[in-house]
Amino acid sequence: MKTLKVELVDRSYPIYIGNGNLDKLAEMVKLFFTTKNFVLISDKNVFPLYGQIVINSFAKAGLRVEKITVSAGEKSKSLSCFDEVLTKMLKLNASRDWMVLALGGGVIGDLAGFSAASFMRGVPFIQIPTSLLAQVDSSVGGKTGINHPLAKNVIGSFYQPKMVWIDMAVLKTLEPVEIISGLAEILKYGIINDRDFFHFCEENIGKMLALDDEVCVEAIYRCCKIKAKIVAQDEREAGLRAILNFGHTFGHAIETVFNYQKIKHGEAVLWGMLAEAHMAVELGLLNQKEFERIRQLFHKIPMQSFISDINFDSLMLAMKRDKKAQDNKLRFALPKSIGETIIVVIERENLIRNAFNFALANGWRG
Ligand SMILES: NC(=O)c1ccc[n+]([C@@H]2O[C@H](COP(=O)([O-])OP(=O)(O)OC[C@H]3O[C@@H](n4cnc5c(N)ncnc54)[C@H](O)[C@@H]3O)[C@@H](O)[C@H]2O)c1
Ligand SMILES: [Zn+2]
Structure with a gap:
């Protein structure tokens, strides 16, 4: 143990x-x-x-x-x-x-x-x-x-x-879709805070999906360790803890638009991470090579829920209503590189629209 x-x-x-x-x-x-x-x-x-x-x-x-x-x-x-x-x-x-x-x-x-x-x-x-x-x-x-x-x-x-x-x-x-949902948060930890763990995920994604005992215990341990470290530094989300929200500004809005039905939280976060990682590239934060690594890893996940029937305007409305929005400005936790994240306020709606369109065109297919 x-x-x-x-x-x-x-x-x-x-x-x-x-x-x-x-x-x-x-x-x-x-x-x-x-x-x-x-x-x-x-x-x-x-x-x-x-x-x-x-x-x-x-x-x-x-x-x-x-x-x-x-x-x-x-x-x-x-x-x-x-x-x-x-x-x-x-x-x-x-x-x-x-x-x-x-x-x-x-x-x-x-x-x-x-x-x-x-x-x-x-x-x-x-x-x-x-x-x-x-x-x-x-x-x-x-x-x-x-x-x-x-x-x-x-x-x-x-x-x-x-x-x-x-x-x-x-x-x-657990139902397979619940494994995928949890896996989303696992991959998130690697991207936001631990390059070495991201590499572990690249190597072991198949075993994680198959619930290999040893790989799962190790992955759960490393995720809890990252979360424990972040929480110890910022228990009440005054700052650092917000990096855990990578993929969640989009993700929560997707869940809201779907009325918390049709899609699991982690699946919405996966779609969200794809869109937000693309935003990070557009902003010049994340380089294309790192983005491709993220994308390739995501594509190994057998996504079961799709977002093509979401309309961008309703998504935008949901984002603005979210508790992460302050003064009508949207905040995103975006990767600068694999393992490093910053919080960015985005006012250009077009950037958000492009990210959504990118995810639609390049994300998982049913
Ligand atoms: N407190 C936090 O920091 C935090 C962070 C993330 C999410 N959340 C909350 O967590 C909730 C989502 O959690 P979840 O995805 O675990 O949902 P859940 O608790 O609804 O569990 C998902 C489904 O799996 C079933 N289940 C659970 N364990 C099982 C098992 N071992 N075998 C078979 N079935 C099992 C449940 O009965 C349920 O039907 C949301 O409400 C979200 O807001 C809280
Ligand atoms: Zn989450």
């Missing part, structure tokens, strides 16, 4: 990454905490697959676990689901000395994390991410929250977990 630490002074926490370690969490918890009561929050896809493994191992360790399951999918990141979770916790007579276990993808991590942050002004929680996207991205860094009917991720808090427990073996039951 690999271990690393998110360094945040009194809120520091370990991340464990292994293969087949799901039933070992209880032993580790017993070693570190005196907590006796836990509430496991999961969704209706993940709980039947892995919930009982966690519950049984906790029971074996003499620890009590109650469960709360919600529907799978983004719609559970809602005020009504948040209400439902808190109500169930109250009915269980949970108190401040309980701990929340978030077992699921990013939806569960965000919902359970925000529930833990809010319940009795905060109870500790552990992230047990089960989707690739959650293992390399959302479970690390302490952003928790839910959606409002008017906007995504606008109700929430920065609330760090006490531990992140990753078992790559659970990825084997």
Whole structure:
């Protein structure tokens, strides 16, 4: 098992990454905490697959676990689901000395994390991410929250977990499109911050797609390490953390235009990274040779969702409404080279239009 630490002074926490370690969490918890009561929050896809493994191992360790399951999918990141979770916790007579276990993808991590942050002004929680996207991205860094009917991720808090427990073996039951979605964020880390890791991705993309054990553990470890480093320097996104948004200005707008249906987050980010990398070339930031490396790697991904029916004006409108836009100016995290990123404010709409057209003409084909 690999271990690393998110360094945040009194809120520091370990991340464990292994293969087949799901039933070992209880032993580790017993070693570190005196907590006796836990509430496991999961969704209706993940709980039947892995919930009982966690519950049984906790029971074996003499620890009590109650469960709360919600529907799978983004719609559970809602005020009504948040209400439902808190109500169930109250009915269980949970108190401040309980701990929340978030077992699921990013939806569960965000919902359970925000529930833990809010319940009795905060109870500790552990992230047990089960989707690739959650293992390399959302479970690390302490952003928790839910959606409002008017906007995504606008109700929430920065609330760090006490531990992140990753078992790559659970990825084997994920839908292929979810692997692609997580892979997008993996490639993003290489492009924005780690040239050497980008090279690792070039060498191992096939094995990542096939969920090779060793390659996946290494990739997850290196992504968590990069994210941990960025978060340690800029927990609340005052500056540096914004480089994680590469591909996301376009990506979020694509998701918005599709109403969060028809395309997975990571897929939208892949399209977004292609467009934004092209923008970086147009701006003279990124050279053509590096861009070609990125493009060739992207083309090895069997994309399943396409954006040809998106109209540029609606995309532009969505970008301007995004919370990354300030004073109507759009901000982009753009690569200067593979491994180095800067934040750029773009006012020339034409540049954005060209990037979109480029992605349409040169991106993946159905
Ligand atoms: N907090 C953050 O920093 C952060 C960062 C990125 C994304 N997010 C959020 O994460 C969410 C997306 O996360 P996601 O892509 O994991 O979505 P998700 O949680 O909806 O999981 C995707 C699907 O896979 C299923 N699933 C999860 N693990 C499984 C497994 N091991 N086997 C079989 N099925 C499994 C889920 O039930 C769901 O149907 C979004 O709401 C996004 O806003 C948060
Ligand atoms: Zn993302």
